[in-house]
Amino acid sequence: xxxxxxxxxTNRVIALVDMDCFYVQVEERDDPSIKGTPAAVVQYKTxxxxxxxxxxxxxxxxGVSRQMRGDDAQAAxxxxxxxxxxxxxxxxxxxxxxxxxxxxxxxxxxxxxxxERASIDEAYIDLTEAVENRLSExxxxxxxxxxxxxxxxNMDCLVGSFVLGYxxxxxxxxxxxxxxxxxxxxxxxxxxxxxxxxxREAVYKKTSFRCSAGxxxxxxxxxxxxxxxxPNKQTVLPHRSVPQLWSSTKVSKVRGLGGKLGDYLIxxxxxxxxxxxxxxxxxxxxxxxxxxxxxxxxxxxxxxxxETVTPRQLxxxxxxxxxxxxxxxxxxxxxxxxxITQLAAEVVERIQRDLEMNNRRAKSLTLHVKFEDQNPLSRxxxxxxxxxxxxxxxxxxxxxxxxxxxxxxxxxxxxxxxxSKFEDEIDTSSYTKIxxxxxxxxxxxxxxxDAAVVGxxxxxxxxxxxxxxxxxxxxxxxxxxxxxxxxxxxxxSNKKPSTGDVNIPSANSVESELVNxxxxxxxxxxxxxxxxxxxxxxxxxxxxxxxxxEQRKPFFSFSVTAPPTSPRKSxxxxxxxxxxxxxxxxxRAEIAQVVGEEECERCGxxxxxxxxxxxxxxxxxxxxxxxxxxxxxLDFDLRPETLRKKEIEASALERAAxxxxxxxxxxxKGSASSSKRGKPMKLPTAAVPSSSSSAQSQSRTIDSYFxxxx
DNA sequence: CTTGGTAGGTTGT
DNA sequence: TACAACCTA
Numbered sequence: 001x002x003x004x005x006x007x008x009x010t011n012r013v014i015a016l017v018d019m020d021c022f023y024v025q026v027e028e029r030d031d032p033s034i035k036g037t038p039a040a041v042v043q044y045k046t047x048x049x050x051x052x053x054x055x056x057x058x059x060x061x062x063g064v065s066r067q068m069r070g071d072d073a074q075a076a077x078x079x080x081x082x083x084x085x086x087x088x089x090x091x092x093x094x095x096x097x098x099x100x101x102x103x104x105x106x107x108x109x110x111x112x113x114x115x116e117r118a119s120i121d122e123a124y125i126d127l128t129e130a131v132e133n134r135l136s137e138x139x140x141x142x143x144x145x146x147x148x149x150x151x152x153x154n155m156d157c158l159v160g161s162f163v164l165g166y167x168x169x170x171x172x173x174x175x176x177x178x179x180x181x182x183x184x185x186x187x188x189x190x191x192x193x194x195x196x197x198x199x200r201e202a203v204y205k206k207t208s209f210r211c212s213a214g215x216x217x218x219x220x221x222x223x224x225x226x227x228x229x230x231p232n233k234q235t236v237l238p239h240r241s242v243p244q245l246w247s248s249t250k251v252s253k254v255r256g257l258g259g260k261l262g263d264y265l266i267x268x269x270x271x272x273x274x275x276x277x278x279x280x281x282x283x284x285x286x287x288x289x290x291x292x293x294x295x296x297x298x299x300x301x302x303x304x305x306x307e308t309v310t311p312r313q314l315x316x317x318x319x320x321x322x323x324x325x326x327x328x329x330x331x332x333x334x335x336x337x338x339x340i341t342q343l344a345a346e347v348v349e350r351i352q353r354d355l356e357m358n359n360r361r362a363k364s365l366t367l368h369v370k371f372e373d374q375n376p377l378s379r380x381x382x383x384x385x386x387x388x389x390x391x392x393x394x395x396x397x398x399x400x401x402x403x404x405x406x407x408x409x410x411x412x413x414x415x416x417x418x419x420s421k422f423e424d425e426i427d428t429s430s431y432t433k434i435x436x437x438x439x440x441x442x443x444x445x446x447x448x449x450d451a452a453v454v455g456x457x458x459x460x461x462x463x464x465x466x467x468x469x470x471x472x473x474x475x476x477x478x479x480x481x482x483x484x485x486x487x488x489x490x491x492x493s494n495k496k497p498s499t500g501d502v503n504i505p506s507a508n509s510v511e512s513e514l515v516n517x518x519x520x521x522x523x524x525x526x527x528x529x530x531x532x533x534x535x536x537x538x539x540x541x542x543x544x545x546x547x548x549x550e551q552r553k554p555f556f557s558f559s560v561t562a563p564p565t566s567p568r569k570s571x572x573x574x575x576x577x578x579x580x581x582x583x584x585x586x587x588r589a590e591i592a593q594v595v596g597e598e599e600c601e602r603c604g605x606x607x608x609x610x611x612x613x614x615x616x617x618x619x620x621x622x623x624x625x626x627x628x629x630x631x632x633x634l635d636f637d638l639r640p641e642t643l644r645k646k647e648i649e650a651s652a653l654e655r656a657a658x659x660x661x662x663x664x665x666x667x668x669k670g671s672a673s674s675s676k677r678g679k680p681m682k683l684p685t686a687a688v689p690s691s692s693s694s695a696q697s698q699s700r701t702i703d704s705y706f707x708x709x710x
Numbered sequence: 711c712t713t714g715g716t717a718g719g720t721t722g723t
Numbered sequence: 724t725a726c727a728a729c730c731t732a
Binding site: 043044047048051052053066067069085091092094098117118119120292315316317318319320321322323325326327328329413414416418 | 711712713714715716717718720
């Protein structure tokens with residue numbers, strides 16, 4: 001039975017299409033003046049000129065590589081054009097590249113229904129069926145039985161096509177024609193290559209993006225071979241050329257072997273090049289690496305890989321994360337709340353758009369956290385069905401609170417928020433109508449059609465708390481006004497309203513983003529918002545009118561939507577913090593009368609301890625705003641000198657401690673260094689078979705064998 | 711104090 | 724099955 005799977009293993013025709021320096025191409029299309037000149041795309045300009053994420057070939061010719069920083073690139077190539085990744089809400093925003101990637105996928109699907117989006121700029125295509133169709137089409141139109149012979153090919157489609165092991169495409173095709181026995185596998189590859197040539201041409205015509213491709217009998221080989229001739233080239237791998245390819249392929253270059261498994265092969269089995277794998281029996285590999293991995297490697301050593309191309313054009317998860325290195329580490333809950341809010345806003349924006357385009361809804365929300373000196377961890381809850389960004393941020397933060405309770409308030413080096421477990425919407429039409437209704441007519445909540453409430457209703461809380469609030473304003477308008485209010489108040493409290501830092505208009509400004517992050521999805525009713533207003537125990541109570549409650553809602557308010565997986569036992573808790581409160585300076589005297597007041601260490605103003613929490617959030621918000629917009633810190637000159645000194649000493653100490661314990665870090669993609677892997681792979685450490693000890697082979701690159709003919 | 715931001719997938723419980 | 728940790732690209 002195993003045999004039957006083996007004999008099929010060169011029957012498929014698989015292509016891997018990979019965009020050339022994709023991000024740069026996207027920018028070149030946006031601004032054609034970049035074309036033909038050295039250029040790179042960077043994100044976050046401040047640290048050493050930003051991290052390079054793509055380099056065009058003109059810049060590569062001048063010695064610029066990824067893994068360089070923007071500054072290094074400029075040093076190597078002074079005329080280089082560095083394009084920055086757009087930033088939204090203080091973090092890199094890859095939307096335009098995702099959208100461009102979608103255009104490409106769209107073109108590919110016109111050639112085959114079996115397209116697997118592998119990344120933002122890569123896709124596998126199973127061309128087996130398309131090739132078979134072409135083959136039978138040709139033979140049925142001809143007197144000859146052409147299925148056994150190489151049919152005529154459009155050579156225009158094979159310009160820029162290379163065939164491993166052959167001097168030229170023509171030589172290869174000629175050898176196929178002259179062969180005594182029909183080389184059906186090769187013939188299929190040839191037809192596949194012709195189709196891929198057409199696909200790449202179509203991609204260029206419709207998107208103006210260039211790409212490279214690999215054509216082989218399986219995914220691993222198609223991927224590997226794609227990288228051999230770039231840019232704007234395609235490479236075919238006939239099965240008979242596998243031994244030659246393997247003899248010059250370092251294991252780390254093979255998909256799946258670039259990590260710990262590859263390290264283990266090198267370090268413990270002495271496998272340097274892929275050909276060394278052939279020294280082991282399937283049993284030996286399986287005993288060392290487990291049945292599955294062992295078998296996979298054994299088959300791979302012969303050029304076989306059975307992984308199927310899974311038709312899928314949409315990502316399975318939508319998420320975002322941000323790192324906070326060194327001194328940027330998030331040390332206060334306020335900052336964590338702030339960034340969770342930013343991440344939630346982005347995720348919601350993206351899953352909202354995904355819903356509109358793909359009629360599916362995320363069910364699962366995962367928070368990833370990397371605390372300083374801890375291993376990363378993640379926790380999952382349900383996604384608020386209404387995609388309310390405040391709720392989702394609140395749910396994520398409530399997870400954070402739990403982690404804080406177990407681990408303490410440690411600095412955070414990385415935060416991630418990922419929506420997943422997408423399920424198709426049962427009824428898309430009613431949703432679309434509701435959405436349109438809210439977008440065009442955000443008026444009274446009493447105008448919500450019954451269908452709207454029923455159609456989206458899914459949250460137990462709003463069922464049980466209907467009519468809690470009879471506010472005359474619909475959720476969107478309320479939230480928007482509250483947000484604008486908070487912003488106005490913050491600006492108001494700034495001494496220089498017109499020239500002041502917080503008032504600088506900016507498309508990327510966190511302020512405007514926050515105002516714009518209002519849910520475009522209707523909340524079911526206004527009850528949830530009302531609930532967070534009324535239950536917000538950190539908001540000073542002034543009056544019981546709805547109007548007042550709404551205005552007093554803190555800017556960042558986190559209401560906890562309990563995960564569906566963890567039923568609530570106690571009444572819902574409301575975790576609330578105002579990063580920017582609405583108390584202007586005018587309220588200060590009033591508040592200062594409260595007993596037990598404290599002095600703010602930032603500005604010396606006095607507040608009750610309860611108000612102090614809110615007041616600190618105000619500073620936090622201003623600091624964050626300046627941080628995000630690359631402005632120097634404010635306010636620090638207002639602090640007593642003693643406090644200033646303390647803080648400086650403390651941070652210097654931290655720095656020193658970190659430097660003392662810093663560990664060597666591996667380099668990225670380009671390097672074969674294995675030091676990036678912290679922990680060793682947990683693999684059986686049985687004795688290395690003797691056959692592996694002689695694994696010293698001459699090191700030659702793939703290109704030295706197969707590079708473009710000279 | 712630096713690849714970061716996203717995406718898979720597998721494995722153990 | 725779901726989740727969390729880990730691995731890879």
